[in-house]
Amino acid sequence: MTTFTPIKLGFVNAYLLPVSGGYVLIDSGIPGKRAELGSALKAAGCRADSLRLVVLTHPDYDHAGNCLWLRDSWKAKIAIHEADAEALETGVMLPRKGIGAVMKVFVGLSSLLRSANPGCPVDVRLAEGQSLADWGLDARVYHLPGHTRGSVGILCGKDFFAGDLVANWKKPGTAFLAENFEDYRASLARVRQIVPADGTLWPGHGGPFPAAALADIRF
Numbered sequence: 001m002t003t004f005t006p007i008k009l010g011f012v013n014a015y016l017l018p019v020s021g022g023y024v025l026i027d028s029g030i031p032g033k034r035a036e037l038g039s040a041l042k043a044a045g046c047r048a049d050s051l052r053l054v055v056l057t058h059p060d061y062d063h064a065g066n067c068l069w070l071r072d073s074w075k076a077k078i079a080i081h082e083a084d085a086e087a088l089e090t091g092v093m094l095p096r097k098g099i100g101a102v103m104k105v106f107v108g109l110s111s112l113l114r115s116a117n118p119g120c121p122v123d124v125r126l127a128e129g130q131s132l133a134d135w136g137l138d139a140r141v142y143h144l145p146g147h148t149r150g151s152v153g154i155l156c157g158k159d160f161f162a163g164d165l166v167a168n169w170k171k172p173g174t175a176f177l178a179e180n181f182e183d184y185r186a187s188l189a190r191v192r193q194i195v196p197a198d199g200t201l202w203p204g205h206g207g208p209f210p211a212a213a214l215a216d217i218r219f
């Protein structure tokens with residue numbers, strides 16, 4: 001794979017990967033940044049007929065906020081793990097737990113904002129271990145539940161697109177919120193085995209960080 005393009009959409013990231021026959025986009029950002037997303041796609045050379053697939057790491061509004069637009073206007077297929085497909089289709093997220101009083105505010109906020117998600121049809125239901133070769137991308141999908149039940153990460157060479165399993169707000173850490181803490185911790189343990197020791201994590205929030213930093217992340 002040639003180099004990909006990180007697209008910063010406010011506080012959340014999307015990643016545009018060139019593939020044979022077009023592009024694959026990982027996550028889609030918030031609706032308020034739609035114009036920026038469109039400009040970034042065009043600047044990278046992506047056109048409506050060349051955006052082959054949008055892979056959502058999970059259905060939260062800040063990652064899935066533009067997928068309906070990309071499906072309708074860019075004719076992209078939308079992929080999400082089968083366990084999160086219903087949440088994306090209905091726009092209704094399951095309740096989330098946070099740690100501490102500050103996180104309660106986050107939980108309240110996220111429940112407010114998720115009502116802004118109109119829902120989006122799912123074209124491709126992803127499963128653990130699935131290859132993305134059918135869309136021209138030499139990459140594999142890993143099911144890493146916890147933040148949501150269908151959260152996934154995508155390993156592409158030594159680059160791991162982690163969604164909200166990890167975040168890099170000020171330093172490498174977690175996304176704070178979980179549907180299930182036990183699953184989240186198991187997924188954190190598992191991702192240390194998945195990402196090569198000299199690999200790089202590309203989180204949904206904040207900048208990239210080396211795989212070595214995973215050892216210090218606790219939830």
Ligand SMILES: [Zn+2]
Nearest residue numbers: 060062164204
């Ligand atoms: Zn997020």
